[in-house]
Amino acid sequence: MDHQRLAFAEFYDRFKDECFFTVLVSVGDQDTAQELVAEAFARAWASWRKVGAHPAPQAWVVRTALNVGISRWRRRHREVIVAEPTILAGSTMVTQAFTGIDPFIMAALMRLPGRQRQVVALRVFLDLDTARAADVLGIAPGTVQSHLGRAMASLRVDLKELQKECLS
């Protein structure tokens, strides 16, 4: 295994789950997220000389995955890239849609507006700093912080409500 391939394999092993979960939370569908992330990592390998030198290659992968999703959505303009939060709000649906994940937390995440969900995904799951997350999303750092603040507040409330609903 040559140096480039080894470096890519290490990068993939280190960040594949984080990138996948970040995209999963952003797009709301496990199969779609898997396909988008696989496509993005494949593109990363195809351009590894450039991507490997990127200060945050995992951010490049996530941005590419989301862009691929948007491109496909625009091309087909008939697939829903972001799952309708109301559809996924019920814990039963969430359990079916995301095997292995806490249904309450996933339902709470899915209830967030799309942009807030993306900010949470990038900041919490991908561990990007505010500036890098802003760069990925093409928004101002201040907007990232305000989205994150609102998202955390909503999550806190929604988690309590969902747990109450389930217990009742």
Added chain:
Amino acid sequence: MNDEELVTLVREQRDKVPLTIPVEEIIKRGRMLARHQRNRLVTRVTLVALVLGGTGAFVSSRIGTPPSRPSPIAVRGHVSPPRTAPGWRLVADVNPAWQAVQAAGFEAGFSLVCPSTSTCYAENLPAPPGMQAEVEVTNDGGNTWKRPELPVALSSPTRLACVDTDTCAILGNDGAGNATFLETTDGGQSWTASPGPSDLTSFAGLTELSCTTTASCVALSSDPSGASGAAEAYTTDDGGDTWSESTLPPDFVPGALQCVLASTCVATGFFQSPDGSPTTPAGILYSTDSGVTWATASLPTASLTTLGLLTTRLSCADASDCMASFFGKGGAARRDVLVSSDGGESWSQPEASGLGDDFISGVSCLTAVQCWASGIALPDESGASGRVLAREGMISSTSDGGETWQNAQLPAGVGPVADISCPTTTICYALAFAPPAAGGAARPLTSVLLAYGS
């Protein structure tokens, strides 16, 4: 719960759904992408060289004025011999009405797939016995067409399965009985051949191929060994390098197939009658695991019948919403239209008022409710011999999920419409033929490309 605890709680979910794709698969896919990029570069360089070198009258045709000299076509650094210009031309600016330019002597014109508003592929399917698959490609909305040289003379081909404007695949027989998978990733300029499923040795029952990515495809065959065995599904996740097989429900003969997104596949067809009756119970299968396992869908009535392989069409707008058509029911209404909104698991029968009793040759759905259908307007009653002289084509659209249909006004001189493909809700292309000669006298088929759009 403070922010830190909340972040920890939420972050814990991250490790519960690992991405299980091995890095080797990613690298393989990346190599295909890199090869694709290189091919595109080579193609562009070749085209520029051709233009600058003045070696051909390069893509300069207009409506009704085909190039005086045939254009050479670059295929993997090889320049194919000059050929006659395609016999059909499309208007450059399509209008909100169907328009046509008649074709002359164009053979590859039975199926049509348009992945984008500018790119369409046409194929001579079903290829007559003894003839090989031929593909024509346009990348400029139909103004100019090229016929790439396929690396293998493919007989009994499936319909082209296109992922996007650049990537399409086809599966067929190389003439020696070997299944062969051809794929292009540069818009039809060059094609690579790889072995198809090894146990696919009979192509009589080979039906359609459907691909969802450059790597993932599904193919169905009703009789893979030629011994009337069980129908099989073949799946590949590595661009055709390796194929896995799985068995379809007994006696199912697939006629149309579409896979959408990563996991949803739907196949329409029929179940073979034990008494060999020509009309057989229509059937629909669906898969939720990328074509590996299949289940029989619930149909609204058990009386649906179809005449055979080429009498069912299918179009899925997304992973949930599909429309299927069948032809062959006896009595006054010979066609049936079904719709599904749950990925093919269950189907209902819309009213389909206004659709007539026509043979449906193609269906193209853009949304859950917006679909176009093409076909042949048949007489009310077929002759005593069962032979029907179809003279008129039909294109119809629905915007309410098939409940009501409105026939489009077609230009004069348009006969049976063989296929339709709509890349967007406002732009459609259809492939038609000139009407048969009066009295049914045989004459060469003349293709006509129709365009609709704003």
